[in-house]
Amino acid sequence: MLRAALSLLALPLAGAAEEPTQKPESPGEPPPGLELFRWQWHEVEAPYLVALWILVASLAKIAPRVQAGLLDFLLFGSLISAVDPVAVLAVFEEVHVNETLFIIVFGESLLNDAVTVVLYKVCNSFVEMGSANVQATDYLKGVASLFVVSLGGAAVGLVFAFLLALTTRFTKRVRIIEPLLVFLLAYAAYLTAEMASLSAILAVTMCGLGCKKYVEANISHKSRTTVKYTMKTLASCAETVIFMLLGISAVDSSKWAWDSGLVLGTLIFILFFRALGVVLQTWVLNQFRLVPLDKIDQVVMSYGGLRGAVAFALVILLDRTKVPAKDYFVATTIVVVFFTVIVQGLTIKPLVKWLKVKRSEHHKPTLNQELHEHTFDHILAAVEDVVGHHGYHYWRDRWEQFDKKYLSQLLMRRSAYRIRDQIWDVYYRLNIRDAISFVDQGGHVLSSTGLTLPSMPSRNSVAETSVTNLLRESGSGACLDLQVIDTVRSGRDREDAVMHHLLCGGLYKPRRRYKASCSRHFISEDAQERQDKEVFQQNMKRRLESFKSTKHNICFTKSKPRPRKTGRRKKDGVANAEATNGKHRGLGFQDTAAVILTVESEEEEEESDSSETEKEDDEGIIFVARATSEVLQEGKVSGSLEVCPSPRIIPPSPTCAEKELPWKSGQGDLAVYVSSETTKIVPVDMQTGWNQSISSLESLASPPCNQAPILTCLPPHPRGTEEPQVPLHLPSDPRSSFAFPPSLAKAGRSRSESSADLPQQQELQPLMGHKDHTHLSPGTATSHWCIQFNRGSRL
Amino acid sequence: MGSRSSHAAVIPDGDSIRRETGFSQASLLRLHHRFRALDRNKKGYLSRMDLQQIGALAVNPLGDRIIESFFPDGQRVDFPGFVRVLAHFRPVEDEDTETQDPKKPEPLNSRRNKLHYAFQLYDLDRDGKISRHEMLQVLRLMVGVQVTEEQLENIADRTVQEADEDGDGAVSFVEFTKSLEKMDVEQKMSIRILK
Numbered sequence: 002m003l004r005a006a007l008s009l010l011a012l013p014l015a016g017a018a019e020e021p022t023q024k025p026e027s028p029g030e031p032p033p034g035l036e037l038f039r040w041q042w043h044e045v046e047a048p049y050l051v052a053l054w055i056l057v058a059s060l061a062k063i064a065p066r067v068q069a070g071l072l073d074f075l076l077f078g079s080l081i082s083a084v085d086p087v088a089v090l091a092v093f094e095e096v097h098v099n100e101t102l103f104i105i106v107f108g109e110s111l112l113n114d115a116v117t118v119v120l121y122k123v124c125n126s127f128v129e130m131g132s133a134n135v136q137a138t139d140y141l142k143g144v145a146s147l148f149v150v151s152l153g154g155a156a157v158g159l160v161f162a163f164l165l166a167l168t169t170r171f172t173k174r175v176r177i178i179e180p181l182l183v184f185l186l187a188y189a190a191y192l193t194a195e196m197a198s199l200s201a202i203l204a205v206t207m208c209g210l211g212c213k214k215y216v217e218a219n220i221s222h223k224s225r226t227t228v229k230y231t232m233k234t235l236a237s238c239a240e241t242v243i244f245m246l247l248g249i250s251a252v253d254s255s256k257w258a259w260d261s262g263l264v265l266g267t268l269i270f271i272l273f274f275r276a277l278g279v280v281l282q283t284w285v286l287n288q289f290r291l292v293p294l295d296k297i298d299q300v301v302m303s304y305g306g307l308r309g310a311v312a313f314a315l316v317i318l319l320d321r322t323k324v325p326a327k328d329y330f331v332a333t334t335i336v337v338v339f340f341t342v343i344v345q346g347l348t349i350k351p352l353v354k355w356l357k358v359k360r361s362e363h364h365k366p367t368l369n370q371e372l373h374e375h376t377f378d379h380i381l382a383a384v385e386d387v388v389g390h391h392g393y394h395y396w397r398d399r400w401e402q403f404d405k406k407y408l409s410q411l412l413m414r415r416s417a418y419r420i421r422d423q424i425w426d427v428y429y430r431l432n433i434r435d436a437i438s439f440v441d442q443g444g445h446v447l448s449s450t451g452l453t454l455p456s457m458p459s460r461n462s463v464a465e466t467s468v469t470n471l472l473r474e475s476g477s478g479a480c481l482d483l484q485v486i487d488t489v490r491s492g493r494d495r496e497d498a499v500m501h502h503l504l505c506g507g508l509y510k511p512r513r514r515y516k517a518s519c520s521r522h523f524i525s526e527d528a529q530e531r532q533d534k535e536v537f538q539q540n541m542k543r544r545l546e547s548f549k550s551t552k553h554n555i556c557f558t559k560s561k562p563r564p565r566k567t568g569r570r571k572k573d574g575v576a577n578a579e580a581t582n583g584k585h586r587g588l589g590f591q592d593t594a595a596v597i598l599t600v601e602s603e604e605e606e607e608e609s610d611s612s613e614t615e616k617e618d619d620e621g622i623i624f625v626a627r628a629t630s631e632v633l634q635e636g637k638v639s640g641s642l643e644v645c646p647s648p649r650i651i652p653p654s655p656t657c658a659e660k661e662l663p664w665k666s667g668q669g670d671l672a673v674y675v676s677s678e679t680t681k682i683v684p685v686d687m688q689t690g691w692n693q694s695i696s697s698l699e700s701l702a703s704p705p706c707n708q709a710p711i712l713t714c715l716p717p718h719p720r721g722t723e724e725p726q727v728p729l730h731l732p733s734d735p736r737s738s739f740a741f742p743p744s745l746a747k748a749g750r751s752r753s754e755s756s757a758d759l760p761q762q763q764e765l766q767p768l769m770g771h772k773d774h775t776h777l778s779p780g781t782a783t784s785h786w787c788i789q790f791n792r793g794s795r796l
Numbered sequence: 797m798g799s800r801s802s803h804a805a806v807i808p809d810g811d812s813i814r815r816e817t818g819f820s821q822a823s824l825l826r827l828h829h830r831f832r833a834l835d836r837n838k839k840g841y842l843s844r845m846d847l848q849q850i851g852a853l854a855v856n857p858l859g860d861r862i863i864e865s866f867f868p869d870g871q872r873v874d875f876p877g878f879v880r881v882l883a884h885f886r887p888v889e890d891e892d893t894e895t896q897d898p899k900k901p902e903p904l905n906s907r908r909n910k911l912h913y914a915f916q917l918y919d920l921d922r923d924g925k926i927s928r929h930e931m932l933q934v935l936r937l938m939v940g941v942q943v944t945e946e947q948l949e950n951i952a953d954r955t956v957q958e959a960d961e962d963g964d965g966a967v968s969f970v971e972f973t974k975s976l977e978k979m980d981v982e983q984k985m986s987i988r989i990l991k
Contacts, residue, residue: 367958367975368955376858376914379938380914386850389830507939508939509938536855536857539857539937544860
C-alpha cells in the first residue's frame with residue numbers, strides 16, 4: 002500500500018518536471034508584469050486528484066463495517082445511553098452544582114437503572130427470539146415489564162426498609178448488631194430484587210430512602226458513624242475495582258475489536274442526542290416549574306451524563322453467538338466510558354466555572370456595596386423563608402401527617418422522641434457552667450454587651466486578626482479583594498484594603514443556594530455551621546433581652562390573668578400536662594409580645610376544643626417539620642447519612658424553635674434565679690412556652706431531635722399570685738431533655754470525647770444533683786434543671 | 797394542590813390587595829396558604845412569635861429585623877399587611893415600568909421602594925438617616941465574632957464616610973440610593989416564585 006502510494010507520488014513529480022516544457026508559451030511575449038498569485042491548477046491536477054482519491058478511500062474504510070441488525074443496534078443503544086450513578090457522583094462531587102441540579106442528574110442515574118435493565122432484557126430477548134418472531138404483543142409486554150420491574154424493585158426495597166426500621170427499634174440492648182443489620186438487610190433487598198429479576202438498584206435505593214429517618218433515630222451514634230464510614234469505604238473499593246476491571250479489559254485486546262466508524266459515530270451521537278433530549282424535556286418541564294432550569298443547568302445536565310460501569314457490565318454479558326457484533330460493541334463501550342468519564346468528567350468543572358463567571362460582573366465594590374450586598378442576600382434569604390420557599394404541598398403534608406401518626410410510632414424507638422443520648426449530659430453540664438459564669442458576672446440580663454458566656458465566642462476575646470488570617474478564613478466567593486492587595490498604594494488605600502478584607506472575611510455568608518453535594522470522601526463540618534451557631538446565639542440573646550425589657554413594662558398589668566393560668570395549670574396536674582401543653586402550643590415562644598399574646602390566646606384556648614388543639618399541634622408540627630426540611634437543606638455538608646450531629650442541631654426548626662425555649666430557658670432560669678435576687682418578674686410565659694415545647698418535642702419525630710437534646714422544662718409550679726415572689730419552688734421531676742444550642746460549639750467537640758466527659762460529670766454531680774436520665778416518661782414535669790440551678794446558685 | 801380550602805373567595809379583600817401589590821392570583825393564594833400555615837391558632841393575624849417560629853430566621857443575622865419590619869405598628873400583622881411587605885420582593889417586570897401611569901403611586905416593587913425597605917432595616921429610629929451608630933449595629937449583626945469591636949467601628953466609620961455626601965455624619969436615603977446605583981437591586985431583592 003505504501004509502495005504504491007510512493008510510486009503514485011513519484012508520478013506527479015515526473016509529470017511536473019515535464020510540464021514546464023509543455024506549457025504553451027507564446028514565444029517572445031514578455032510576461033505581463035510581476036504576478037503575485039497564479040492559478041496553477043494544471044500543474045497539480047494529477048497528484049491532487051490522486052491524493053484526494055486515497056483520502057476518500059481511507060475515509061470509507063472508517064465507515065462502520067459492523068454487521069448487525071436493527072435489534073442489535075437497539076440493544077447496544079439501550080445499554081450505552083444509561084447514565085451511570087457512580088461516575089456522576091464522583092464528578093459532581095467536585096463540581097458543586099446547586100442542589101436541584103444534583104438531584105436531577107443523580108436521580109436520573111439512579112432511576113434509569115430500571116429503564117436500562119428493562120430495555121436491555123427486552124432487546125436481548127428479542128434478539129434471541131430472532132427478529133422474525135417478534136410480535137406486537139411482545140412490544141406491549143416489554144412496556145408492561147418496564148413498570149413491573151421498576152415498581153416491583155421499589156416495592157421490594159420498601160419492604161426491606163420497613164423490616165429494617167422495625168428491627169432497629171428493638172436493638173437498644175445490643176447496639177453492636179445495628180450496623181450489621183443495616184448492611185445485611187440492605188444487601189438482602191438487593192439480592193431479593195435480583196432473584197425476582199426486578200431492578201436491584203432501585204430496590205437498594207428505596208430501601209435506603211425509606212428507612213433512613215427511622216433507622217437514624219433508632220440506632221446509636223456510634224452505629225451511625227460505623228455505617229457511614231463503612232459504606233464510604235466499601236463504595237470507594239467497589240468503584241476502584243470496577244474501573245480497574247474496565248482498564249484491564251481495555252488492554253486485553255482479545256476481548257474486543259476496533260471499528261472506527263462505530264466508535265466515532267457513537268461518541269458524536271451520544272453527545273448530540275443527549276443534548277437534544279435534555280433541551281426538549283427541559284422545555285416541557287419549565288412550563289410547570291416554579292424555578293425554571295436555565296441554560297447553565299441544561300448544559301450541565303447534558304454534559305454531565307457520564308456513562309460508567311453499568312454499560313460495560315451489560316455489554317460484557319452479551320452472548321456472542323446471538324450477537325455476533327459483540328466485540329465491536331465492547332470496544333465502543335470501553336471508549337465511550339473512558340471518554341465520558343475522563344474527558345467530560347475533567348472538563349465539566351472548568352466549563353461550569355467559565356459559564357458562571359461569564360455571567361457575573363467584575364467591578365471593585367466599595368465597602369458600602371459589599372456590606373449592602375451581603376445585607377440584601379440575607380434579607381432575601383430571610384424573606385424566602387418567611388414566604389416558605391418550598392410552598393405548600395397538600396400531599397406532602399398528608400404524608401407527613403400519616404407518618405407522624407402511624408409510621409413513626411411503629412418504627413421509631415419510643416425514647417427517640419425523648420431524644421435520649423449521652424450527649425445530653427454534656428449539654429447539661431455546659432448549661433450549668435454557663436449559668437454559673439453568667440451569675441458570677443453579675444447576672445444583669447439587660448446589659449447587652451456584658452454578656453459573655455464561656456461557650457459563646459466573644460467578640461472581645463479575640464486579640465488580633467491579621468489580614469492573612471482573615472484571607473485564609475474567608476473563602477467567600479464574592480471576595481474580590483485579591484485585586485485590592487496588588488494595587489495598594491497610599492495609606493488610605495491600604496486602610497481600605499484592610500477593611501475590605503475584614504469585611505470580606507468576617508461577614509456572615511448568606512444561606513448558600515449552591516450547597517455542596519454529598520461527598521463520598523469527607524465527613525466534615527462546615528464553616529456554615531459555626532456561623533449558624535454564632536448567629537443563633539446572638540439572635541436568641543437579643544430576643545431574650547427584648548423580651549425581658551418588655552416584660553418589665555407589661556407584666557404588672559397582666560398579673561391578674563396569670564394566677565388564673567397558673568391555677569388552671571395546677572388543676573390539670575402532671576397527668577394532663579400534655580394536654581395543657583397542647584393547649585398552649587399556639588403560644589409559641591417567648592417574645593416581646595409573648596406576654597400580651599399569652600394572655601389573649603389563653604382566653605381563647607379556654608374555650609377551644611382539646612381535640613382541635615391536638616390537630617393544631619399536628620399542623621403546627623407539620624409546619625415546623627417542613628421548615629425543618631427547608632432549613633436542613635441549607636448549608637449542609639457531608640453525606641446522605643449525616644453522622645456529625647452538629648450540622649443538624651442548629652438549623653432544624655422544630656428543634657430550633659424548641660431550642661429557642663430551652664436556650665432561653667437556660668437564660669430564663671438564670672433570669673429566674675437572678676430575678677429572685679433582684680426582685681424581677683418571673684417569666685411565667687417562658688414556662689408556658691416550655692410546656693409547649695415538651696409536647697411538641699414528644700410528638701416530633703424528626704431525627705434531628707435525636708441529636709439535639711431538647712430542654713423540656715415543664716414546671717407546673719405552684720406559684721404565688723404575686724409576681725415578685727419569685728423563688729421557684731419547682732417540684733422535682735425526673736425528666737429532662739433539653740437542647741442547648743449555644744453550647745453546641747462545645748458539643749461538637751465533646752461528641753468525640755463523650756467518654757472523657759464522664760469524669761467531669763462526676764465531679765459536677767454533687768453540684769448538680771445529677772439524676773438518673775435513663776428513664777423518660779412523657780408529660781412529667783421537669784424543672785429538674787431549674788431546681789439544680791437554684792441549688793447551684795446557693796452554693 | 798389542596799385547593800378546596802384555598803379558593804380565591806376565601807381571601808378577604810383579595811381584589812384590592814391584588815391591585816395594590818400587583819401579585820397574581822396564584823401568588824396571592826400561595827401567600828394566603830402560607831399565612832394560614834404560619835398562623836397556628838387561626839387568629840387571623842400573625843404575631844412576632846409566629847414569625848419567630850420559622851427556624852431559618854433564627855440563624856439569619858437579620859432575621860429579627862426582618863420580623864420587625866412586618867410589624868410597622870403594633871403587635872400584629874394581618875394578611876394585607878403581610879402581603880404588602882412581601883410585595884417589595886416581587887420581581888420587576890418590564891411591563892411595569894413601561895405602562896406606568898405617572899399619576900398612580902409607584903408600585904411596591906419598584907427599585908426605589910425596594911431600596912426604601914432595605915433602608916428601613918438599617919434605620920431603626922426612623923429618622924430618615926442611617927447614623928454611624930446604626931451602621932455599627934448592623935455591622936455587629938452581620939459580621940462574625942472574629943472581627944474586634946475596634947475594627948468594626950473603623951469599618952462603620954469608613955462606610956458612613958464613603959456614602960455621606962453632605963457631611964452630616966449620617967447616610968440619608970438619597971445618599972444610600974446613590975451609593976447603590978451600580979447594584980442590580982431589582983435582581984437581588986426579588987423572589988422569583990412571587991410573580
